[in-house]
Amino acid sequence: MPKIKLENLTKRYGNFEVLHGVDLEMEDAEFTVLVGPSGCGKSTTLRMIAGLETVSDGEIFIDGRPVSQLEPKDRDLAMVFQDYALYPHMNVAKNMSFALRLEKRPKAEINKKIKEVAEILGLTDFLHRKPAELSGGQRQRVAMGRALTRDSSTFLFDEPLSNLDAKLRTQMRAELALMRQRVHKNMIYVTHDQIEAMTLADRIVVMHAGRIQQQGTPEELFKKPVNKFVAGFLGSPPMNFLESTVQQEGDDVFLAGQGFRLKIDGELTKRLSPLSGSKVDVGIRPSDLSFDPDASADNAIDINVVISEYVGAQSVLIGDCGGQKVMVELKSDTPIALGEKLRFRVECSDLHLFDTSSELAIG
Ligand SMILES: Nc1ncnc2c1ncn2[C@@H]1O[C@H](COP(=O)(O)OP(=O)(O)OP(=O)(O)O)[C@@H](O)[C@H]1O
Numbered sequence: 001m002p003k004i005k006l007e008n009l010t011k012r013y014g015n016f017e018v019l020h021g022v023d024l025e026m027e028d029a030e031f032t033v034l035v036g037p038s039g040c041g042k043s044t045t046l047r048m049i050a051g052l053e054t055v056s057d058g059e060i061f062i063d064g065r066p067v068s069q070l071e072p073k074d075r076d077l078a079m080v081f082q083d084y085a086l087y088p089h090m091n092v093a094k095n096m097s098f099a100l101r102l103e104k105r106p107k108a109e110i111n112k113k114i115k116e117v118a119e120i121l122g123l124t125d126f127l128h129r130k131p132a133e134l135s136g137g138q139r140q141r142v143a144m145g146r147a148l149t150r151d152s153s154t155f156l157f158d159e160p161l162s163n164l165d166a167k168l169r170t171q172m173r174a175e176l177a178l179m180r181q182r183v184h185k186n187m188i189y190v191t192h193d194q195i196e197a198m199t200l201a202d203r204i205v206v207m208h209a210g211r212i213q214q215q216g217t218p219e220e221l222f223k224k225p226v227n228k229f230v231a232g233f234l235g236s237p238p239m240n241f242l243e244s245t246v247q248q249e250g251d252d253v254f255l256a257g258q259g260f261r262l263k264i265d266g267e268l269t270k271r272l273s274p275l276s277g278s279k280v281d282v283g284i285r286p287s288d289l290s291f292d293p294d295a296s297a298d299n300a301i302d303i304n305v306v307i308s309e310y311v312g313a314q315s316v317l318i319g320d321c322g323g324q325k326v327m328v329e330l331k332s333d334t335p336i337a338l339g340e341k342l343r344f345r346v347e348c349s350d351l352h353l354f355d356t357s358s359e360l361a362i363g
């Protein structure tokens with residue numbers, strides 16, 4: 001039985017529907033990340049699970065039991081919000097044990113719990129400090145600790161890292177991954193940051209405009225995106241898309257666009273052959289283009305270099321292929337000059353193809 005199941009979960013504000021019947025199952029001890037652009041319905045979904053928003057249609061099941069009519073406190077969940085307001089006058093230990101003390105749990109039990117959670121989160125040396133005496137990342141950990149002391153079966157996180165600066169975010173992301181290895185609880189984590197999703201999730205759920213686009217492991221979604229939206233959303237720098245038309249010449253199949261003509265080989269030939277004359281968007285990840293002046297024009301694209309951004313061991317080159325923008329990730333020692341036209345080889349097996357009108361993956 002799934003730990004949490006969403007069935008046709010729908011949310012309307014007045015006549016305005018923001019969540020259009022979401023179906024999702026989350027297994028116990030799974031780290032599920034809901035990811036998508038701003039306004040796609042991530043927080044709404046999480047808040048409905050938590051019981052902070054009413055359900056317009058559909059049902060939420062926890063351990064097989066419908067909970068949409070239950071009060072938040074009866075759902076056995078703990079939530080960490082984006083603004084993790086700590087009590088400024090209480091020290092770390094008091095902040096973390098606030099809920100337990102409200103419930104008048106025995107002192108020994110509370111102390112044991114604080115000790116346990118502080119160890120997991122690396123807060124043992126900070127228990128007597130006030131929030132003002134902590135760094136942003138440490139405060140974030142206290143907010144998490146406050147949820148972890150609750151012993152709930154499921155933890156809900158709504159963009160817990162969003163008000164940290166970039167460096168601290170990276171550090172906290174690593175700490176979360178570590179915490180994750182020690183706490184085997186069901187976790188649902190909302191973010192609009194695809195890197196956070198890729199690094200933390202057992203299962204990623206990509207949402208867009210109130211609908212689930214695709215769910216699966218980070219690797220599944222990266223390698224086999226079901227549509228152009230998912231393909232363009234996951235991956236940094238993002239996937240390149242080039243407009244093309246399928247052309248058949250005898251037994252050969254080509255994808256031809258402005259400034260390139262790729263010859264298709266293998267299985268893909270059979271799949272594309274019946275689509276001769278159709279428009280197809282060719283998706284190529286920036287890391288799948290390799291600088292190769294000797295490549296044949298049949299399996300390469302020529303790019304006019306516009307900008308090269310040096311980022312350490314790698315450079316990100318931004319160029320132009322027949323009027324369409326293309327990004328390439330390449331080793332920093334590759335000799336390039338701005339304004340040059342360079343040839344990049346691309347393997348047919350690395351292409352992601354999408355029907356131009358439906359935007360669905362082909363094959
Ligand atoms: N109380 C409300 N009344 C009307 N519309 C609302 C209300 N709350 C949210 N919405 C709308 O519902 C949609 C989904 O909002 P939600 O907060 O779930 O987005 P999100 O995916 O969490 O975005 P973000 O990444 O910006 O936090 C948005 O279009 C938003 O404007």
Ligand SMILES: [Mg+2]
Pocket residue numbers: 042043044
């Ligand atoms: Mg939100």
